[in-house]
Amino acid sequence: MLTDQTGVNAFTREQLLANIAMIITVALWGVSFVSIKIAVNEVPPITMALVRFSVASAILWVIIRKFEPSAKLQKKDVPRMLFAGCLGVTLYFFFENTGVKLTTASNASLIVTIIPILAIAMDKIFFRTKVSAIQLLGIGIAILGTYLAATANGEVDFTSATFRGNIFMVLAMFSWSLYTLINKSFHNKYSGLALTAYQMMMGTLCLIPLSFFEHAEWRLFSLTVLCHILFLSVLCSVVCYLLYMHALKKLDVTITTVYLNLVPVIGVVSGHLFLSENVLPIQMVGGLITLLAILMVNFEKYASRGFMVGQHSCSAGNKPGKKF
Template sequence: MKRYLAITAIIITTAFWGVSYTSTIIALGALSPVQVGLVRFGLVAILWHFLVGKRKSIEKKDWPRLFLAGMIGIPLYYCFENIGLSYTSASSGSLIIATIPGLNLLAGRIIWKERYPAFQLLGVFLSIIGVFLIIFSQASTAGEDSILGNILILGSALSWVAFIRLNQPLTEKYASLTLIYWQSLIGGLSFALFSLIEGKWANFHVSNLNGEVILHLAILTLLCSGAAYLFYFFAQSELGPTVTTTYLNLIPVFGVLTGILVLGEELAFAQLIGGLIVIIGIYLVTKEHQNKVIRDASKTI
């Protein structure tokens, strides 16, 4: 029974994270990319404060790594993503973000000399081809700004790879919810500072926050950054990291469907082909054999 609940939980999680691209685009109609980040992570830091309760303290020597990982994994990642979604579609954004497992494997191979089975390297190669198709095919229908947006989304994917590598030693030492709390707090405070520097609050009008925008800000905060993480960690504890990671391939499926149904987006043929290539590539990367990586050097930064 628990296994079925875990499978349901991870599918719901991927749906929330897939929907987040559409919700971000709608929120960007009323707020700047930095303001969206502030609302999302300012509120979620408060949410985690009450949910996590008593938190394990962080050792002094781990604070530099925790802080750097938090800055890369939240402010940098979401600045790239939110700004990128100002120029590109939810469909393209979700498909590009889906390459994170492949990019992580590629970083391990190039930087840390990790060795992987040939089919996983083929998966990385296919993912890269798919991303290039997505990035440049959209320009013919949406203009050159879409290329900039897609490149920024790719920047967010690379940021998440750095975050994974930096965070790995911390995940082996601290509970996941403890790390999420502190890094969400770092993200929320960083976005607060960035929004003051940006200086766009003077032009903000409460009337911009209509029901639709408020709904999607709530989705981003309560579902995508709140419930989704709780469901994800429950699923991971029951199914293991390999199976859980494989289910994450559903994120671009939900991302594309939501973009089409809610925003009326259309996929160019080359984008569709690129997306299919990405999904096939990520399937190869995240097959069960991924736990059998032979490492020649440390896997972390």
């Protein structure tokens, strides 16, 4: 029977609420691929991202002025913050929205799993971070899994729209991984909320000129698509982020990692249920291989550091592919 003396590992009410927050977050992030697929079939990819993040940026601006009014952006950080916003919002969502338009929501959600592995690999390349043998093995396994998930039949076919969409998704993952590395220098200067708010606003501004390249496709979109875009803006880009920040403060990082690995599973299931998408067995195997690699790398990483509940901090760099 649990008592107040059980210690930091007791399943407290706060931890229960944090677990519920993670369940809601991964469920909505998983389903978000379906909403993106529906929206980009009617609204051009960049334009859709612009509408989505204009709404989300406005909401986050109100939140940060209310709860962190002293969070000021230093002038010397503006260039790097702008570059990060371009990578994490402008480029990432251009690649992702275009990728989802060409491929399936299920394929897109499977490919998103490679973000943690790419982040480790790029950390090694750019920052000379020490990588263990287990992590190297995990990177190799993840590359194999991603190849299977992206090619389906093991063949590279650039004439296939689905394959090109998968490549766009891989490019999106590279963009986000670089974004997380750039954010390393900001972690001790800005809160996760401030980072996300400022970078989202800057990335949204960069989307404005790019959206004019799609002006020939501009038209009024349906109420259904508007609802999907608002779902992505309000719930996926704002509410889920706030829930995720709360969970990171209460749960061990290995627990949140396991939860995040459920996003592609939910993405595949929702793609099948709502869009009648089919996923080839070899793609499922590829996705499972990548998930195995991520679990192996993360458990080895955090077990070696001896992480305990509440010992990690929340930052923008901790978020997954569907962090906004």
